[in-house]
Amino acid sequence: MDKKHIECIRGDITKLEVDVIVNAANIKLIGGGGVDGAIHRAGGPEIMYECDRIRQEKGGCPTGEAVYTRAGNLPAKYVIHTVGPVYDHSSPDRNRRLLDSCYRSSMSLAKQLKMKSIAFPNISTGVYGYPKEAAAHVALEALGRALQEPGSIERVVVVCFDEENYDLYRALLT
Numbered sequence: 001m002d003k004k005h006i007e008c009i010r011g012d013i014t015k016l017e018v019d020v021i022v023n024a025a026n027i028k029l030i031g032g033g034g035v036d037g038a039i040h041r042a043g044g045p046e047i048m049y050e051c052d053r054i055r056q057e058k059g060g061c062p063t064g065e066a067v068y069t070r071a072g073n074l075p076a077k078y079v080i081h082t083v084g085p086v087y088d089h090s091s092p093d094r095n096r097r098l099l100d101s102c103y104r105s106s107m108s109l110a111k112q113l114k115m116k117s118i119a120f121p122n123i124s125t126g127v128y129g130y131p132k133e134a135a136a137h138v139a140l141e142a143l144g145r146a147l148q149e150p151g152s153i154e155r156v157v158v159v160c161f162d163e164e165n166y167d168l169y170r171a172l173l174t
């Protein structure tokens with residue numbers, strides 16, 4: 001296996017023993033449902049304290065960008081919170097650009113933190129409604145590009161919560 005690689009697993013991202021897990025957050029960094037709710041529930045209140053501080057300092061996190069907090073009770077060291085686009089059927093290019101930016105910004109931040117392993121959920125494919133197959137292509141292209149660029153990250157895990165995403169990623173990665 002290459003030293004730097006992407007894998008997919010089916011499961012709950014809060015359980016992963018990696019340096020960084022990525023959260024599909026919202027622009028105000030206020031707890032939501034889905035993966036965001038699961039991360040705050042499992043990680044405990046420390047993550048929300050830090051999100052509150054970021055909100056006070058800079059208002060939150062714009063769509064396509066990423067910020068980080070520590071990871072509270074989770075096995076990871078940090079949580080990177082990125083905000084995916086709410087899928088807009090009238091703007092395919094904008095959806096793609098913003099989703100690509102989530103993966104790129106998160107990888108770049110993890111490299112700045114000198115982290116070696118990172119796990120991503122399927123950003124925007126829950127309540128934000130991004131079609132799963134299109135999102136998987138954007139994600140794997142962005143992650144592949146980011147892994148080719150210099151930096152500390154050696155292992156990227158895409159954590160699929162639902163079967164449809166898992167089947168898509170497994171097909172694309174084999």
Ligand code: ADP
Nearest residue numbers: 012013024034035038122124125126127128161
């Ligand atoms: P978004 O608002 O970006 O669509 P959601 O949290 O609604 O975010 O969904 C993003 C993806 O995260 C969905 O594919 C959903 O199935 C998945 N998901 C939900 N809970 C978890 C979890 N505990 N671990 C990993 N992925 C999860």
